[in-house]
Amino acid sequence: MEEIFRMKSKERQEGGFCCQVGICWEAGLFKGHFPGQPVVPGVCLLGLVKEALAQELGMPLRYQQIKDCKFLFPVTPALQGDLRLACKVEGQDGPLLKVTALLETADKKVMKLKASLARS
Helix, strand or coil: CCCCEEEEEEEEECCEEEEEEEECCCCCHHHHCCCCCCCCCHHHHHHHHHHHHHHHHCCCEEEEEEEEEEECCCCCHHHCCCEEEEEEEECCCCCEEEEEEEEECCCCEEEEEEEEEEEC
């Protein structure tokens, strides 16, 4: 994910964290997805959430279950600016982490997610 996303800042909050993420539109992925009209694939947005959470907790994670995921708006260069990722995490002492995440721009909600992640 580092080739596509660049973590700019992170702030811990009660029960989770928020971070600002830049997109590297020069990444090779965008030459084929889609030529002349780059779009961040949804699976990459899911990967961003997982990797940001793994970095925050200092451990590798994997998705156990995606309960609800809604891609609300396509992420294209036209969105201008960074993405903001807000994650709430429950169950850090148990085998599964329950995560609620919202990914948005300054004026658009991009993705909402409710999922369970396991330690890898």
